[in-house]
Amino acid sequence: MTQILDKVKTALAAAGNSELSTQQKVESLKDIFDQKQELIAEMNKAKRQAMEDAQKPYLEAIKKIDEEYALILTLVGVGK
Numbered sequence: 001m002t003q004i005l006d007k008v009k010t011a012l013a014a015a016g017n018s019e020l021s022t023q024q025k026v027e028s029l030k031d032i033f034d035q036k037q038e039l040i041a042e043m044n045k046a047k048r049q050a051m052e053d054a055q056k057p058y059l060e061a062i063k064k065i066d067e068e069y070a071l072i073l074t075l076v077g078v079g080k
Contacts, residue, residue, distance in 0.1 A: 009019055023029045 012018060
């Protein structure tokens with residue numbers, strides 16, 4: 001939440017109002033709030049995708065090391 005929105009919410013509370021009650025009085029506020037929620041959801045989705053994409057090379061490298069480790073472990077441990 002931005003500082004300006006914090007200040008407005010504080011002013012609303014001081015005036016005896018709330019964000020929700022004001023939204024109920026003015027339909028366009030609800031629409032704007034819904035747009036913001038949609039953008040936040042899309043942003044979170046993009047962040048998750050970026051994280052997954054960033055992880056791929058590391059996961060592949062870890063898998064390769066695990067395979068090499070397992071092979072050596074098998075040859076040394078079972079080959080006795």
